[in-house]
Amino acid sequence: MKSRPSHAPFHSKKKPHRRVPVAEAEAALIEHYPRLVRLGYLALPATIGRHRRVLIAHRHAQRSLRVALGSTGGEGPYAALRREVLRQALAQGRRRGRLRSALAAAGLPQVLGLRLYPQAGGSAELALDRALASLPGAARAAYALLGVEGLDEQAAGDVLTQAGANDPRGAVRTAVAIESDHRLLAAGEFDPCTVQVRPTDLLRRRQRARTGLFTGAAVAVAAVVLAVAAIGGPPEPRRSGGSPGSAAGAQQAIDPAALVRAAPQAWAATARLDFTAWPARGNRAGDRPLLGKALATWANPGPSVQVSATPGTPRTAPSQPPQLLYAGDVDSATVVIFYDGLRLVRYAQARTGGSGAAALDFAQVSDADITTAAAVVVDRGDGNTRFLTAPWVAGSETRDLLQPDKQGVPLHRAADGTTDPVRMPGAGAAAGACGTTWPVLQLRSSSRVVEQHSFLLTDLGDLSPVHLTFTPPPVPGDTARAPREATGPEALDSWAHGACRLGELRGQGVRSVNDWQFARTPLPEGAGSAAWTCDRADTWRGPGRATVQFVPPSAPATAPGTLAGRQTDGSACSRFGRNVLGGVMWRSPAGHWYLLAAGSRDVQSIASSNGVTASVSGSSLAVPAPRDTRATLTAHLKSGATLRPLGGN
Structure with a gap:
């Protein structure tokens, strides 16, 4: 049950003062x-x-x-x-x-x-x-x-x-x-x-x-x-064997014999496809000394352990026995991955004969689903990433977001679900640069759980890769369109212009990014039609960010769109912020400058002031303007509300 979004500021209502009797x-x-x-x-x-x-x-x-x-x-x-x-x-x-x-x-x-x-x-x-x-x-x-x-x-x-x-x-x-x-x-x-x-x-x-x-x-x-009688039936059994906070419960939480292990085929007999359906895999899943060491390090990491966590993820010790997802040797490291219902916890140490400190990584993954629980990073090194895929993943490929017309390349996976190395986005590029490729995973779910379901994941530096989706432009007279998998030609073409901005989200605990093409508008002088997109990034902890882009038809396939607005923390371009307005200055092929603006489907009119005074009915505006114009844009919605571009004018 959800209540209506409210855009009015919260305030305390003034009432006559009286002391409570x-x-x-x-x-x-x-x-x-x-x-x-x-x-x-x-x-x-x-x-x-x-x-x-x-x-x-x-x-x-x-x-x-x-x-x-x-x-x-x-x-x-x-x-x-x-x-x-x-x-x-x-x-x-x-x-x-x-x-x-x-x-x-x-x-x-x-x-x-x-x-x-x-x-x-x-x-x-x-x-x-x-x-x-x-x-x-x-x-x-x-x-x-x-x-x-x-x-x-x-x-x-x-x-x-x-x-x-x-x-x-x-x-x-x-x-x-x-x-x-x-x-x-x-x-x-x-x-x-x-x-x-x-x-x-x-x-x-x-x-x-x-x-x-x-x-x-x-x-x-x-x-x-005390003042109220406790009412209820006979007590029900606890889910776990230990008592959180007690000495016995804490000891059991780090006992490798108490680790939760899902049945190998549990994923095929449940409607809950998330990390709880992952079986324990890896060539050292039965190595109790290794598992005990990993759990003890999690509970009490020493000063030599390198600890990292995505924003908002607690680094607390386990309060009950976690679920084992993987334990095995990968390249030059030995890796153990746990899941405690809220977090992924990855322990890594050098393999026998190696050197280097142990590492402990935490990532929040509450409410994961068939796509966001489809892969986990097992190891990174030399600009490459190996993933562990979910048991319901039946096919895997890699493709380049910057080459939307190029077909995917099959990605080999071992019997335990680990992939061959995949190049990290931006690897080898100069600091802050995108590089010439943006590799992503294209995974396909087993037909035992869903038919013809492929989806894209990209590595943004966290344990859990990020799910990429696409919302196509509105159709006149039709209802609002919902996000879908970004595997079709239209989605891939649009994502080619937004891929390089994904680098700004590295290490932020992002769960998914939706590329919403909220408008397509005709350009002056018969220059074709432009696309306006809003890329909405949602984090696992809740907050998100939105980036509005303008993409003219003349833009090269790999060129990022022109930034037309940005919100670093808010609901813009989510299901709680379905209205958006963007504006840019654009130069026509003939060399003339125009102020352009476009809004989403509920925009009824757009007006500009402060340098260019103009207004138009509808959801797009195009007026001649001096090159350095910094106009103030406003739009009015069907509801009568006023809308402004993200991040100001």
């Missing part, structure tokens, strides 16, 4: 306690573990009463409590201090020797939990406000502003982009008032008196429920 605040706390605790639980960082999140969420809900009593902001009692719960949760996420000491100082729920967890959910709840864990605190809070509270985007932004969130607009935008049903938040997976109780370490505590255990459990549950 004690009786009203207490009544609101008792009545809405489960909701308040759930909001706090969702907004807290997942990295602190479920046990501590449960306790801290209860702590914040209870402390909110004291602060709300002093509020004079004109809110109702519940709004004041909610604002304070979120403020504390967001502040807790920023501090990331010693939580145990903070709990003790507060004199609130204390549990010794036991761990508390919300009930385990199904696959949908697990997927949502993983998606939320990858977001910053403000975005998690925004998702909770949209889902638990049922607020619209404007109201959610107002609450976040009052709670002291940084960039509430961006937080709401990130939350809206999550492809999950808000109703999942009603599940026990996200209910810290209905908990299961487990000991910290059964192996150590098995000889202790059972009476003490039962007494401790009763005290723990009584401390947690």
Whole structure:
């Protein structure tokens, strides 16, 4: 369930000031306690573990009463409590201090020797939990406000502003982009008032008196429920064998015997084609000493280990046994690749007889799919990359984006799915230059999962290659067109003009880039028609960037388009920003200069000022103008809204 995008700025509405009465605040706390605790639980960082999140969420809900009593902001009692719960949760996420000491100082729920967890959910709840864990605190809070509270985007932004969130607009935008049903938040997976109780370490505590255990459990549950009775059925089993945050759980997380291994044919018997369907492959997948060393390095990398991570990816130790995707010898390195539900983690060391420090790389890959989980970088060296392809990949080729008319070349893969070396884009070129080729992978999915499905991936320096798609120009009278695979002639011709700008995205944790040809416009003096494109890059962590280009018919096949606008962080050219306007100065073959502008399908009129005064009905403008004109462009949409070019005029 998604709410309508809102382009109005978030603000706090002024209301008459009044202090919240004690009786009203207490009544609101008792009545809405489960909701308040759930909001706090969702907004807290997942990295602190479920046990501590449960306790801290209860702590914040209870402390909110004291602060709300002093509020004079004109809110109702519940709004004041909610604002304070979120403020504390967001502040807790920023501090990331010693939580145990903070709990003790507060004199609130204390549990010794036991761990508390919300009930385990199904696959949908697990997927949502993983998606939320990858977001910053403000975005998690925004998702909770949209889902638990049922607020619209404007109201959610107002609450976040009052709670002291940084960039509430961006937080709401990130939350809206999550492809999950808000109703999942009603599940026990996200209910810290209905908990299961487990000991910290059964192996150590098995000889202790059972009476003490039962007494401790009763005290723990009584401390947690406090003002609300925990309601729910019998506890469900945990998904993993260890307890996150406990000594036993931490030890099991780095035990090679506990690694998750998918069945070799799991991908052919599931509707969930992502990294969870990858079997463990490689000639050293059974090498326990190697796997143990890789896990131990992940949990505690020493000073000599070279650690890298894509932006926004946590470098934390595993909290439960991860899934093994690969372990083997590749060229001069020994490589192990894990997947923990949110991240790819690659461990590499020199093969026997080699030298050099070990390396540990992290990359966020939450909500991967049949294309974005189709390949992983195994090794790089000498300007080449080897990939490990998904088990559902039936065919592989390489092709050059800068030569759209040239057919792909078959790419050999070993029995374990590793490819021959593929030249890295820009390898051998001068710093900052594109080079003369832009190699990409063209993979084909097995007919056992989808018919006639080929797609393009490009290496931009991260563990996960980037999925390239294409949206064709609008057809008059037709509905908006959706992105499709960039393997057809029209898509390849368009991408040839945008390929070199992909280099600007290296190392940014990009998930996919869509080349949207939002307009084709006739040029003055009968010079043919020009293409206007917006290349939208989406990152795994949420934010994206957009680049608008103008491509005249005279442009060579490999020439980048003329830059016509840019947005470094926003929703432009995504499904939440479907309207775009671009403008450039263009010289005709006869040597005359024109101001050109074009907008997407909902643009009804375009006007220019500041040097060139002109207006036209429709979605394109072309007027003579002096060479150095820097006109101000505006457009009006069918909705009546005003649109301006990206990045200014």
